[in-house]
Amino acid sequence: MSSTIAEVKRLKLNLTESEPPSSDHTSIPSSVPDAKETKIHPSNAGDENASLFFIGTATTILEWEGIRILTDPNFLHAGDHVHLGPGVQGTRQTNPAIDLHELPRIDAILLSHYHADHFDQEVEAKLRRSLPIITTPHAHSCLTSKGDDSFTEVTALDHFESLILDFSNRITGGKKPSIKVTGMPGKHVPPGPLSIANNILGAVPPINGWMIELGYADSTNFESGYRIYISGDTLMVDELKEIPERYKDLKIDLMLIHLGGTTIPGPKMPLLMVTMDAVQGVQLMQLINPDLTIPIHYDDYDVFLSPLEDFKKKVEEAGLSDKVVYLDRKDQYKFKVKR
Template sequence: MSAIKHISIDPQKSRSPTRDDVELPTALPKAKETKVHPSNTGSGGENASLFFVGTATTILEWESLRILTDPNFLHAGDHVHLGPGVTGTRLTNPAIDLHQLPRIDAIFLSHYHADHFDQEVEAKLCRTIPIITTPHAKSCLTAKGDDSFTEVHALDFFESLVLDVSMNNINGGRKPGVKVTGMPGKHVPPGPLSVANDVLSAVPPTNGWMIELGYMDADNTDKFENGYRIYISGDTLMVDELKEIPERYRSQNIDLMLIHLGGTTIPGPRMPLVMVTMDAKQGMQLIKLINPDLTIPIHYDDYDKAVADAGLNDKVVYLDRKDEYKFKVKQGLQATAKVG
């Protein structure tokens, strides 16, 4: 088995996420509302947060590290290209604008689609910012000649890499790190349409992510210990490939799932030809399959597409734009076994 690739990240070296030479905000704006796990009875100790910008765009903060997912900062009324002859119109505004971002250390991009990596982001984003994405997206982002992105790292399904967080304050011979693993996903259902899409490349291939926040031995970074595990579904349908996830993570707790819902149909909700993201029914199936401690639905009301009542249970937290979810990353503990 080949060694897992490591990327060194130094949060203490401030850098702008965009090409603009402007003074950066030092932090995200104050959240409109802060939420915690419904079972939290005030024990506290939260040391990490997830800030919801809108669509599938979130900002994960922990141990001075700041990770941006699927950057889309378009405004209500703006249009995105989603395939040959297919466009979407954004219905909502993001919680913050692109130029209001503080320092960003890395981007997780699930696929090269304009509602996840919009035209403004593509034009203005700093070319040296680390981007972890699919092989297809990497081929697109690095094929722009002198305007190419230069720090793009591709992960296929179940391939992993580690963000090795460089910090001066190593605690007890250990330092923080983030292990990210590509998870399966399919944007087009199996069958003739999938075969046709393979030829036409109308809808790009997509990844989900398993993100593990934890600590590693400063002298041997291959010794990584998880403290909190987040699964991001990406824009996928409920397909058989997803069944491998609970098999691979058997006896390993999944603390949080960010699930992309919406029942997106193309060409559109008035002329549905094919559904390309999970609706509420498929979302419930995925929740039962993955069995996370908590689920946060995202990417389900930002575009003019079919939306259904998820009917989810009390292990779900809904975030409005500019809300944050706070949680605790454990230190010095082995991954907790799943019970039940």
């Protein structure tokens, strides 16, 4: 399905860029490391031409047409701490599938929000300042107000605002591969008094989900060949209902769902849940109705109190088992972008 894009912001990216993604790099690996296991769609596999490599937490590498997008970079190790708000700390329980210096060339980063389990202190210190980052208006202001140490290529997207990434030096069959990114709504704090208190304290930052459309564009039209919805760190809130309304005649091929039932201040005092647990995860599958769901952000921190096993059980109870693929860290999912 083709749509006109006259009104949509565009960002030109050059894939021949050879600067390393971080100051930890002594050389740039030519590819994403080999996956431990490769998964495909359970019922309509064939001709896969794109992949999603799961590093851990909400960190993934999306690769298609030689383009690489990194989501929510977090490369901390088991035992490392993150600051998640006033008096709120998390301890990492797992290791990432690869280290920061093992990243191949990255063309852009999608950052769902400015929280240390999604953009950790080492990433913040070491990431190349000129790496293009697409994120929330809040994270934009944090990343660009660091004086000489500011990130220089940050683009903010509001909810339902879109940006087309043009890879100007890549042409396939006369068409340019392009990625349309649209900010999706979400809420990290439940509505009501807690939300009002949080707005004042600024403890938990505003978030974006993403709709990522992989497709082909010319100067006036964009044609999507695969649609990925990433929930971001949201709860199951009313704002999400607008997503299936806006995309009602459009197929959502894949949903990456941030689970974990993150509960703060922490496991010893579980007061406030700020990401979806198993029950809400299944509700979101029913609301969005994607062709396939892959859970991420499920066991990497001690503040994630809803284990993946709970989600598996709820998925089975809902009769949705053939709609979910499970990735372990270092696994990849391969899929086909139509053209």
